[in-house]
Amino acid sequence: MTVVTRFAPSPSGNLHVGGARTALYCWAFARGREGRLVLRIEDTDRKRSSEASSLGFMTDLDWLGIDWDEGPVRGDQGGGDHGPYFQSERLAIYAEHLDRLVAEGKAYHAFDTSEELDAKRKAARQAKEAYRYDRAALALTAEEVAAKLAAGEPSVIRFRTPDAAITIVDEVLGEATLPAGEVDDFVIRKADGYPTYHFAVVIDDAMMGVSHVLRAQEHFNNTAKHIILQDALGLPRPVYGHLSLIFNPDGSKMSKRDKDKVLRTAVKERAIEGPPADPLGAPMVEADVWATWLGDKSVQLDLETLERVAAALDVSLPEINVADFRRSGYLPEVLCNFLALNGWSAGDDLEKFDNTFLAERFHLDRVQKTPAKFDRDKLLAFNLDAIQEMSPDVFHDLASAHAAEFRPEFLERLDQGQFRILCDASRERSKTLDEPFLVNGFLVSADDEIEWAVTKPVRKAMFKGEPTGLELLAQIRPVLEAIPSFDAVSIETAITAFVEAHADGNLGRIAQPLRIAVSGGPISPPIYDTLAILGHAAVSSRIDRCLAVLSELAPSK
RNA sequence: GGCCCCAUCGUCUAGCGGCUAGGACACCAGGUUCUCAACCUGGUAACGGGAGUUCGAUUCUCCCUGGGGUCACCA
Structure with missing residues (x-):
């Protein structure tokens, strides 16, 4: 008998991780047994189907590498002799x-x-x-x-x-x-x-x-x-x-409503009165809709509105949908691997595997009966491992694609060489494809937009020591200025010489003040790379502003 | 509440009558380091409780407790 499994979601624009895991298991079961996977759209609810008859979830399936043999046609997949595959037809x-x-x-x-x-x-x-x-x-x-x-x-x-x-x-x-x-x-x-x-x-x-x-x-x-x-x-x-179901770490069922829940809680905690206004000054949500949503847990805002409001209020929403994980910079093969592990195991201590392995080994008697709590830390660790195993070229290509879709400003502001340095400097320290951009926003800020908050590490790096970091910064400025070719190697040569002469060979004494000067804070990629990416002019300009601003704030001696 | 299901470290799990109860993530300590990470070494940490069955129960049975699912003209 031919094995035939089916994944049968109701039409929706987004696939959430629970659905993704079900789809993955259906896929693996069929693929491992020379069977077929049918994709069928369960659109017998006219109300819901008319509201959101988007088939966006198919994009998510594609991204995850879950292909189907029969069902709605998409690219070279779908079709079949048992259609139509929409129940409404x-x-x-x-x-x-x-x-x-x-x-x-x-x-x-x-x-x-x-x-x-x-x-x-x-x-x-x-x-x-x-x-x-x-x-x-x-x-x-x-x-x-x-x-x-x-x-x-x-x-x-x-x-x-x-x-x-x-x-x-x-x-x-x-x-x-x-x-x-x-x-x-x-x-x-x-x-x-x-x-x-x-x-x-x-x-x-x-x-x-x-x-x-x-x-x-x-x-x-x-x-x-x-x-x-x-x-x-x-x-x-x-x-x-x-x-079994997939749960949140707190034991509640992971649901698409969780995003509404997080936003609603934030709004209530901060006692925000009405919906935030869009750039044109109009409320993002109608007042009555807002009131209903705020008062009724079963009411959801549509995803797009929800995300706009969250962004306006600076509330970060939990990742629930496959698309959320993609935007956060997770790799599809890692997500699949991790999802598979929530509810199934290969039986030995092997837990890093690809979909091919899953298809070969997946068997129902190894499926867990108990619900799994979704552990983002472990997902993150797996993603980091996968990124570290990549060649610099592969990482660069994936990071570029990610930036093109979600962080276009980096591709606009950095030239190819600078972008490449950022990628190479970020690869072994990035848990996601988004991290190089997420943590290095200062790279694409205008020089006069950098602000310095006088936090403890900043105080230590800039105001303490003899001479102070600020003084060393002032001293190294002309040294950097004099570098003819502003690449990482030349910068390193110049800084190393300076450190030997003025800071007892202690690179930290000068790296931190420089880092703070150009980034606004104590965190950045390795300092030579950071300076090289920014370029000669930006570095000088930022140091000047930093010296001016922080000298004012320095404790008087 | 009725019915059904489930139960190993904080989390994901291995175990299918006899193990110092294994791995991974997280966590802690130390090391390395220009920051953050990463990396290296080591460590803490679990069989929910009670009866049985058995020479012997994490493993089999029952009860309790706890957790979950469901009770729509939604899927």
Whole structure:
């Protein structure tokens, strides 16, 4: 039997890491068994699909190296004989099976209004019981049903759940039995004519030949519904494997809502009254939307707005989506490696591997049952290791591509030679592709924009010692000025000679004042590289300003 | 609350009746260093609790505790 797995997200612009891991496991399972991976779009929710019908997540899959055999066409992947791969385009198929179930008495029309249902749910909640549909619609005679339908009364179709226990066999979790009555008569066709997820999934998995369903553990209870539906429809049952969830370090479920949560908390803590204004002075968010969002945890701002507001308020949002990690400068192969490790292990002490290895070794019996907390520190460490293993050329190319997309100012301000020095100086100390830019903003600042905060290390480097750092800085300025060719080697030669003559060979005595003068703070790449990148004019100019500014602030002797 | 599932260092995990309970990240100490990193050496650190089964339980069974999932005309 051919192994067929599927990744079946609802349409969205962004893939979050939990989904990415599911996709990766589905991919690995199929690839390791000469099987196929189907990508199917679950867009049976008209509301959501119309709001965000973006397929942006496919970009994320591409970036991660997760390719699919069947599904929406993108580049040279996708297509296939089992389409269409959008559920919204398969309505006729579902309708046929739906009619059959109703005709066979295995499903029935129900006319309850959502108000009635809500009231009953609320009552169950108060009675501390699990809500189950009460089969009110079954009290209707066939004539009554026909009349209501003829009158055009809105209705749904519910599946008539057999009164029996349901056993789920799961390759990860083992076997579990839900007692009879646990699953109620759930809706399989909504009032708008669309099938519910449960119904569409069962039909599609069967028609697309899916042999193995790997999905998040939150679907575990749904599987019971899918099993009885398969039985009623006479469809084969795929093998199931339910994957544990990915958590935040604090133990909460990692969710796309986390970004809203962080921003909302920041706004409340700082007692910010209204939404920040955009550069033109207009509020970034409508006042009423803002108020609703602030007061209701279940309300989300759209991602773009959320990020704009966060940027305006200088709040850093957690990385949740694959795109977030890309922007932060993680390597796709490292993210895959790390994601794979959250919930699976190779079995020995081997934990650095690529997707090919994963595909070869991935097996369901080594999938962890427990949820994994997402440890960004370890991810960062893996990313650092991968970067350190790169050749300078590769790092330069990747850093350039990253800068082109996320840090264009560096490519604009630095010429190719300067950019190369920055890359070479940064590679072995960078945990991400973004770090060279993130920590070296002073390189692209205007010379007269540098500001000096008199922190402890600055005080020590500039004001202490005999002579003081400031005095040494003043002394070395003409030495640097006199260097004919301002490259790292010449700079080193000049500074070394100066240090021997004036600072007892202690490079730190002069490197720190220089570093502070040109960068505004005590941190920068190696000093010779830093000066070389900045160039002759910028270095002189910055030293002059630094001397002027800090002399004013120096403690009087 | 009902139902279902789960449980090894702080974190990700190895272990599948007998191990000084292993690795990785983090952390701590020392070294190296022009800053920050990185790097090198060493170290601290876990089987949630209680009953069984067994010559012997981290490993098997039960109970407790703790954690999670789910209870939509969302997926």
